Amino acid sequence: MISFFVPGTPVAKGSMIALKLGAGRIAVVDDFRGDRGKRLKRWMTAVAAAGAEAYQGQPLTGAVHVELWFCLTRPKSNKKTLPSGRPDIDKLARAVLDAIQAGAKWGGTLLKDDAQVVDLKVLKVWGGTPGVRVEVDALESEQEAMEL
Helix, strand or coil, X not given: CEEXXXXXXXXXXXXXXXXXXXXXXXXXXXXXXXXXXXHHHHHHHHHHXXXXXXXXXXXXXXXXXXXXXXXXXXXXXXXCCCCCCCCCHHHHHHXXXXXXXXXXXXXXXXXXXXXXXXEEEEEEEECCCCEEEEEEEECCCHHHHHCC
């Protein structure tokens, strides 16, 4: 198992945007505009660096199980017992999975492709040190995946 913690305020990866390239061509890309985009780039770079420090081998190529625990700081005005609002849990996970992918511009080294994830557990909680705990397990068989 590969396990690491990335301290900092987790940043969700937003929606894609379409850009006109001219001559009738369009590209769909991640939206990294503005301050949120700068924070997202820093977050994804930090995740990739922590993953590369935790695992120096060749990128995993088979099926994997991934667990992500996002620790968030509760706003003073929020009285909810669980962080059921923004940021969206799926977009938080997307930022981490994209960052640990080998060949990504963030420097990830763990996975050849995030499509290898066959089992994903993601939690959002209040408290503790803000950041994300990442655990990646290589799976050897379908039976092993079923036992998770």
